Amino acid sequence: MLKLLTSSQIREADAYTIANKPIQSLDLMENASRAFVELFMEDFSDRTLSISVYCGTGNNGGDGLAIARILHKEGYERIKVIIARFSEKSSLDFNINLDRLKSLDLEVKEIYRAADAGPENADIIIDALLGSGLNKPLDGEWKDLVLWLNTLDGAKVAVDIPSGFKAEGAVGRTDAVFRADLAITFQRARLNFLLPDSSPYLKYFEVADIGLDEAFMQDGEGPYYLLSEDDIRDRLRARLPFSHKGSYGHALLVAGAPETMGAALLCSKACLYTGAGLTSACIPAEGLNALNAAMPEVMAVVREGNRLPASLQWGKYQSAGIGPGLGTGDKSLHVLKDTLKNFAKPIVIDADGLNLISSNYELMQLVPEFSVLTPHVKEFDRLFGEHTSWWERLETGIDRAVTLGCTIVLKNRYTIIFTPEGRCLFNPTGTPAMATGGMGDVLTGMIVSFVAQGYTPEDAAIMGVYLHGIAGESVQGYVVPPSRLIEALPEVILRYL
Ligand SMILES: NC(=O)C1=CN([C@@H]2O[C@H](COP(=O)(O)OP(=O)(O)OC[C@H]3O[C@@H](n4cnc5c(N)ncnc54)[C@H](OP(=O)(O)O)[C@@H]3O)[C@@H](O)[C@H]2O)[C@H](O)CC1
Ligand SMILES: [K+]
Numbered sequence: 001m002l003k004l005l006t007s008s009q010i011r012e013a014d015a016y017t018i019a020n021k022p023i024q025s026l027d028l029m030e031n032a033s034r035a036f037v038e039l040f041m042e043d044f045s046d047r048t049l050s051i052s053v054y055c056g057t058g059n060n061g062g063d064g065l066a067i068a069r070i071l072h073k074e075g076y077e078r079i080k081v082i083i084a085r086f087s088e089k090s091s092l093d094f095n096i097n098l099d100r101l102k103s104l105d106l107e108v109k110e111i112y113r114a115a116d117a118g119p120e121n122a123d124i125i126i127d128a129l130l131g132s133g134l135n136k137p138l139d140g141e142w143k144d145l146v147l148w149l150n151t152l153d154g155a156k157v158a159v160d161i162p163s164g165f166k167a168e169g170a171v172g173r174t175d176a177v178f179r180a181d182l183a184i185t186f187q188r189a190r191l192n193f194l195l196p197d198s199s200p201y202l203k204y205f206e207v208a209d210i211g212l213d214e215a216f217m218q219d220g221e222g223p224y225y226l227l228s229e230d231d232i233r234d235r236l237r238a239r240l241p242f243s244h245k246g247s248y249g250h251a252l253l254v255a256g257a258p259e260t261m262g263a264a265l266l267c268s269k270a271c272l273y274t275g276a277g278l279t280s281a282c283i284p285a286e287g288l289n290a291l292n293a294a295m296p297e298v299m300a301v302v303r304e305g306n307r308l309p310a311s312l313q314w315g316k317y318q319s320a321g322i323g324p325g326l327g328t329g330d331k332s333l334h335v336l337k338d339t340l341k342n343f344a345k346p347i348v349i350d351a352d353g354l355n356l357i358s359s360n361y362e363l364m365q366l367v368p369e370f371s372v373l374t375p376h377v378k379e380f381d382r383l384f385g386e387h388t389s390w391w392e393r394l395e396t397g398i399d400r401a402v403t404l405g406c407t408i409v410l411k412n413r414y415t416i417i418f419t420p421e422g423r424c425l426f427n428p429t430g431t432p433a434m435a436t437g438g439m440g441d442v443l444t445g446m447i448v449s450f451v452a453q454g455y456t457p458e459d460a461a462i463m464g465v466y467l468h469g470i471a472g473e474s475v476q477g478y479v480v481p482p483s484r485l486i487e488a489l490p491e492v493i494l495r496y497l
Contacts, residue, residue: 029062040071049078050124051122051123056087072106147176161185165201170389188207189426196390239275249451250280257306265281272298281301320348349371372458375409380397398424446464449464474488
């Protein structure tokens with residue numbers, strides 16, 4: 001897991017690296033600028049594109065000057081540098097890079113007011129005005145310049161952080177932020193890049209390694225981490241010789257209503273394809289034909305009149321999940337209550353299971369410790385109250401996971417897993433093509449399956465979320481139908497052994 005850091009922690013890592021490695025601050029700026037250019041060249045390889053680099057006079061601006069110089073060396077022919085002299089101060093490394101730039105045959109313009117900028121019709125606008133040094137919202141000349149840049153047609157690329165964008169903390173709705181198509185950021189993704197509140201200001205980001213001290217960063221304070229494939233390799237166990245279906249657990253999925261049997265079918269199939277030894281679906285009688293026809297491998301536990309059968313032997317299941325397509329009527333409420341009371345082991349709760357708890361919050365007391373709750377944003381807010389920013393949701397998620405002793409999986413482009421110990425893990429896998437109904441049902445089935453196989457609920461959530469995203473990425477196309485994703489699972493999981 002990569003530790004994710006706040007801007008001030010990255011600045012500490014910067015200072016630590018300079019103090020403890022044989023590297024000067026100017027070299028770090030050179031590293032950062034080279035790393036930026038390497039990634040930039042992959043996206044914009046055409047050397048005839050016109051590029052305007054807008055620089056402040058701090059170190060973000062210093063990066064901009066170094067980037068302009070390196071791009072020139074790389075053969076980009078049409079580079080212009082515009083320096084915003086809106087502050088009397090300038091950093092040492094900025095000044096040195098300005099001297100280095102002056103020896104080159106490049107157009108450099110210094111402006112003292114936003115109104116002096118332009119005309120501008122460059123193909124690419126590089127924003128090196130302000131980076132991690134931002135300490136207040138943009139106003140005055142800065143704001144005017146950024147608002148004007150936002151009106152231009154060129155592709156917009158930010159150095160490190162779009163100017164005016166808060167890398168962490170609640171992102172206020174403001175226009176005074178450079179609206180970047182791409183940010184090439186240094187060393188670690190910024191926390192707010194991973195939250196939907198960044199979407200008006202940033203379409204994509206890439207991370208450039210600039211050589212900051214990794215051990216120092218990993219030891220930093222704070223609950224935020226980014227999952228990586230090593231986290232799956234470290235957890236996933238091979239299926240052993242002489243193992244049999246009993247070795248991989250029996251999973252029970254309490255799901256479906258006559259009109260929403262699809263949800264029950266998807267989560268049961270995902271459970272089966274993720275490797276549970278046995279999968280049983282507890283479904284309404286009306287869905288029995290559908291289950292038998294669609295999935296001969298899955299066994300049925302039939303709910304007549306939406307009542308759990310008295311014969312249900314709870315003890316024979318190693319894991320259970322409840323909620324997909326269950327409905328929110330009174331009988332579904334009884335089914336949920338009985339399941340929570342009788343199963344009495346960590347359980348995966350999704351969709352209508354969560355909606356029922358939202359409207360009957362006393363049920364939360366019945367939720368066994370170490371259970372996994374898998375809300376999307378609306379379900380999260382129904383459960384824990386309305387939020388005005390995703391940053392607030394991060395704070396709530398950490399707090400509730402600890403107080404409830406549960407893992408909470410807040411589903412999104414970068415799904416966030418809050419663990420009972422108070423960690424907050426961002427998942428990088430998945431694609432926007434996965435934004436379609438039924439995806440959540442699949443994830444639930446996967447997590448239940450991993451719990452059945454003996455993984456802890458927290459590990460099952462980590463593996464389920466990460467592999468769900470990888471399986472989604474493996475299906476090519478404009479949209480990923482959940483049933484196609486499920487079919488990719490056995491092969492995708494095998495890659496991580
Ligand atoms: N470790 C790294 O990640 C490295 C980062 N590098 C680059 O350096 C910047 C950070 O540079 P820094 O000089 O610290 O800060 P900025 O360039 O972002 O800002 C400069 C000064 O601007 C002032 N400021 C802050 N907010 C505003 C505002 N809203 N309006 C006007 N002015 C503002 C502030 O100075 P004050 O004296 O006014 O407080 C800033 O100090 C980082 O983003 C990277 O691009 C290095 O190149 C390599 C290592
Ligand atoms: K910037």
